[in-house]
Amino acid sequence: MKEGSKNRPAKTRRPHTQVVTGGRDPAAYHGFVNPPVYHASTVLYPSAEDYVAHRAHYQYGRRGTPTTEALEFAVQELEGPQCAHVALLPSGLAAISAALLSVVHAGDHVLVTDSAYAPTRSFCDLILTRLGVTVDYYDPLVGAAISELMRPNTRAVYLESPGSLSFEIQEVDAIAAAAHAKGALVLMDNTWAGPLYFRALEHGVDLSIQAGTKYIGGHSDVMLGTVSANSAAAADLKNVVRFSGWCVGPDDIYLGLRGLRTLAVRLDRHCQSGLAVARWLEARPEVLKLLHPALPSHPGHALWKRDFTGACGLFSIVLKPVPQQAVYAFLDALELFGIGPSWGGFESLAVPFDCAPVRTATRWAPGGPTVRFHIGLEAVEDLLADLEAGFAALAVAACA
Numbered sequence: 001m002k003e004g005s006k007n008r009p010a011k012t013r014r015p016h017t018q019v020v021t022g023g024r025d026p027a028a029y030h031g032f033v034n035p036p037v038y039h040a041s042t043v044l045y046p047s048a049e050d051y052v053a054h055r056a057h058y059q060y061g062r063r064g065t066p067t068t069e070a071l072e073f074a075v076q077e078l079e080g081p082q083c084a085h086v087a088l089l090p091s092g093l094a095a096i097s098a099a100l101l102s103v104v105h106a107g108d109h110v111l112v113t114d115s116a117y118a119p120t121r122s123f124c125d126l127i128l129t130r131l132g133v134t135v136d137y138y139d140p141l142v143g144a145a146i147s148e149l150m151r152p153n154t155r156a157v158y159l160e161s162p163g164s165l166s167f168e169i170q171e172v173d174a175i176a177a178a179a180h181a182k183g184a185l186v187l188m189d190n191t192w193a194g195p196l197y198f199r200a201l202e203h204g205v206d207l208s209i210q211a212g213t214k215y216i217g218g219h220s221d222v223m224l225g226t227v228s229a230n231s232a233a234a235a236d237l238k239n240v241v242r243f244s245g246w247c248v249g250p251d252d253i254y255l256g257l258r259g260l261r262t263l264a265v266r267l268d269r270h271c272q273s274g275l276a277v278a279r280w281l282e283a284r285p286e287v288l289k290l291l292h293p294a295l296p297s298h299p300g301h302a303l304w305k306r307d308f309t310g311a312c313g314l315f316s317i318v319l320k321p322v323p324q325q326a327v328y329a330f331l332d333a334l335e336l337f338g339i340g341p342s343w344g345g346f347e348s349l350a351v352p353f354d355c356a357p358v359r360t361a362t363r364w365a366p367g368g369p370t371v372r373f374h375i376g377l378e379a380v381e382d383l384l385a386d387l388e389a390g391f392a393a394l395a396v397a398a399c400a
């Protein structure tokens, strides 16, 4: 817990309270509700002796400020008592690369889920391999059989559950147990659920990663990443972040803190609206199937129900086969759904995608064109009317 904080231990508070109170201590900053935004490089020391002995809580802007700590401690509290350290990075992808670099050594082998965010694969294939690390991809549904893929030099197993395009739910506890049994560390991209809906460290994950760009920011106006480490992984994470020189600008951290205060209510609404739109889409004649783990039709639904406490607003659909131009006509006809990357903001989005080019351990053959939706905070009725208009445009284009 933060120095000078009047916060009681995290376990006495529920997540909806933690996002409001975490990392805040108004008494430490003149009663103002929010922490100040320290724009800082140099820190002045009280004496030459203190300077030489590095005797100061804050030593240099890059090393952290009260603003940095406020967000770190707030995320740490949400992750639960097993979280020993949170590092802030300038993007979700930077959080992924920092987490991986903190565990691998030359000569190591890393197992990465085939459903991983595509730039994660590029970092592994283009950067890690150059450092003498070998990378293999595995079927996200592998479960405890991951042990059969492990080699004596397997240092890390990397998960992303659900995959953020394809939505396979992984058996996190079983994979983590198998990985630990053979001496590997477990990393997970937990951006979809975040600690409010899945406390990754309590399921055996050593390093849990979030693209704070998504729901923590929540307003499509900031790039941010977090890595949360347990005590087995904290020291190496601290070193790699500190000595790579990564730090996040104070205004971006402030946007993260500001977003965090409303994270729980926003996620609740994304969850409800996402499910309502998904159920409506599932009943449409144009739709072959939904890829949404909170729907009973999803093959990972039982696992999701066992492990997760909610679903965010992100899911995909598989359309019945139509020409790609009809899919484009559908998307172009939508007024409330923007076409663009990223997600987690207040606004709805829809993008076409194809996982086939980035799969190596599994075959991606969903049976029709695929579209990923992010359901924002608009009224569901308006979103459904928009989708209805989109399907009308799809029908016209399909006949053309």
Ligand SMILES: *Cc1c(COP(=O)(O)O)cnc(C)c1O
Residues within 6 Å of the ligand: 091, 092, 093, 094, 117, 160, 164, 189, 191, 192, 211, 212, 213, 214, 223, 224, 225, 342
């Ligand atoms: C967006 C995203 C990232 C990367 O985050 P950036 O902040 O855009 O770098 C990583 N993982 C998942 C699952 C994402 O959706």
